Amino acid sequence: MEITKNVHAIKIPFQVKTELGTLDRFVYSYLVNGEQVCLIDSGVVASEGVIFDYMEKIGLKPEDISLMILTHSHPDHIGSAKSIQEKSGCQVAAHSGEIPWIEDVELQAKERPVPNFHLLVEDPVDVDITLEEGEIVELGKNIELKVIHTPGHSKGSISLLIEEEGVIITGDAVPLKGDLPIYEDVETSVKSIKKLKSIHGIEALLAAWDDPKNGEEAYHVMDGALDYLQSIHESVVKISQTDKSADPMEFCKMVLKDLGIPEVAANPIVAMSFQANLNARENQDLFS
Numbered sequence: 488m489e490i491t492k493n494v495h496a497i498k499i500p501f502q503v504k505t506e507l508g509t510l511d512r513f514v515y516s517y518l519v520n521g522e523q524v525c526l527i528d529s530g531v532v533a534s535e536g537v538i539f540d541y542m543e544k545i546g547l548k549p550e551d552i553s554l555m556i557l558t559h560s561h562p563d564h565i566g567s568a569k570s571i572q573e574k575s576g577c578q579v580a581a582h583s584g585e586i587p588w589i590e591d592v593e594l595q596a597k598e599r600p601v602p603n604f605h606l607l608v609e610d611p612v613d614v615d616i617t618l619e620e621g622e623i624v625e626l627g628k629n630i631e632l633k634v635i636h637t638p639g640h641s642k643g644s645i646s647l648l649i650e651e652e653g654v655i656i657t658g659d660a661v662p663l664k665g666d667l668p669i670y671e672d673v674e675t676s677v678k679s680i681k682k683l684k685s686i687h688g689i690e691a692l693l694a695a696w697d698d699p700k701n702g703e704e705a706y707h708v709m710d711g712a713l714d715y716l717q718s719i720h721e722s723v724v725k726i727s728q729t730d731k732s733a734d735p736m737e738f739c740k741m742v743l744k745d746l747g748i749p750e751v752a753a754n755p756i757v758a759m760s761f762q763a764n765l766n767a768r769e770n771q772d773l774f775s
Contacts, residue, residue, distance in 0.1 A: 488699070489545075490691050491652045493520045493630055496699055497541045499530040501563065504603050510751060514563040514695050517656050518542070519649065522627025523553040526577070527647060527656055528695065531566035531607045535574065538567075549575045556618070556632070557581040558658030559644040560588035560595060562607035564695065569610045580616035580624070582636065584643020589614055600755050618645060637683060639676025640669065646683060653690030657683060661708060663697045664715040667752055668760045677716055677773045684709045717773050722746055723764035724771060735762065 488496040495518040503510040516538055517527040524547060530538065539549050552575040557565055560581070568589070572579055581589055588595035592611045596604045618624070620636040624647075633648040637660035646657040660679050662668065670676045684706060692705035700708045722745045726738065733741065739758035740750055767773070 490517075490693065490699055491654060493628070494518070494649065494652055494654050494691075494693075495520070495541070495545065496693060497530075497538055498698075499534045499537050501531045501534075501607070503601075503607075512563070512696075515693065517693055518547075519626060519630060519632065520547070521625075521630035524551045525554045525556060525624070525626055525632065526552050526571065526575075527556045528558055528564040528658065529555065529566060529568040529571050531563050532609045533570075534567040535570045538571065539574075551575075552577045554616075554624070554626075555579050556624070556645075556647065557585065557589060557614075558646070558656070558660075558695070559641045560585040561599075561641065561659070562595075562601055562604060564658065565589055565592075565612070566608045568612040572612050578615040579612055580618050581614050582634075582643035582645045583617050583619065584638070585641065586614045586617070586643075599759075602754050635682070637679035639672050639674075639679045641671055644679070648686065650688075653688055654693060655683065655686065655689050655691070655705075656693045657695075659695050661692070661694050661697075661712045662715055663694070663708075664711045665746075665748065666696060667748075667757060668715075668719050668746075669756055670716075670760050670763060673716055673720060673760075673763045674767050674770065674773060677713060680709055680712050680716075684713075713774070719746065719761075720764050720767070720773055721771070723761050724768050727765060727768060735759075 497516045500513045516530050519525045555577045590611050592608050618634045622634045624632040635646040637644050637646045640659045648655045689705045692700040735758040740753045
């Protein structure tokens, strides 16, 4: 999908299997085409076929990719990074906070038990370039990517602002209302969304788990994300006060039910997100 002349969105469907059933998911990767071609996020394992097919349709070849930026280290963002790097010869860039899990996927599998992790991620890939807050990645043709550190979903999550195009690519920094609640630090996540919302002139918000949003709708989505995090927090705090004996997975199911999210979404990662809310329970208003 062409977002602007120089920015393209590639939608990649996949499935996550849990003990309670199968979740149909999708994730977006993005191509930014200056004098150099930059791929942002790789999708899950075997996504290179979808990405390379799209590139062929717009007149590009795999070896045209000179840089692949990973917004963070989770499976649906790094799953096919190794294959893409090997087939394109590109350099790989990420925030320093994400490098350990990108370069050692077994460490990530141990520390973050995503259901069927090894069906989503292939081999690790080395990170050639470390990206930090405020750095500029120049692609030529006046196309620059400004790095914005947006932790919360993960400690090294980054967003990328293309000011000339009015485009911001946010990875999973902006949660989609009603979707899977996944974050490491809910208070930091709120701060990151507010940081993004303060940027003027956004014409297109390009998230990983949501279809592109344009103009004022982009800011409405960020408002909705903030409201969603607050409603999750209130639900977690409320249920923790009424049932203090439930184990993490049972507690997770109760919160999801209260939020109107299907029980099939219950998994250890969502349960860990709700633990982040419990860690911040003394602050009942996340915006204060």
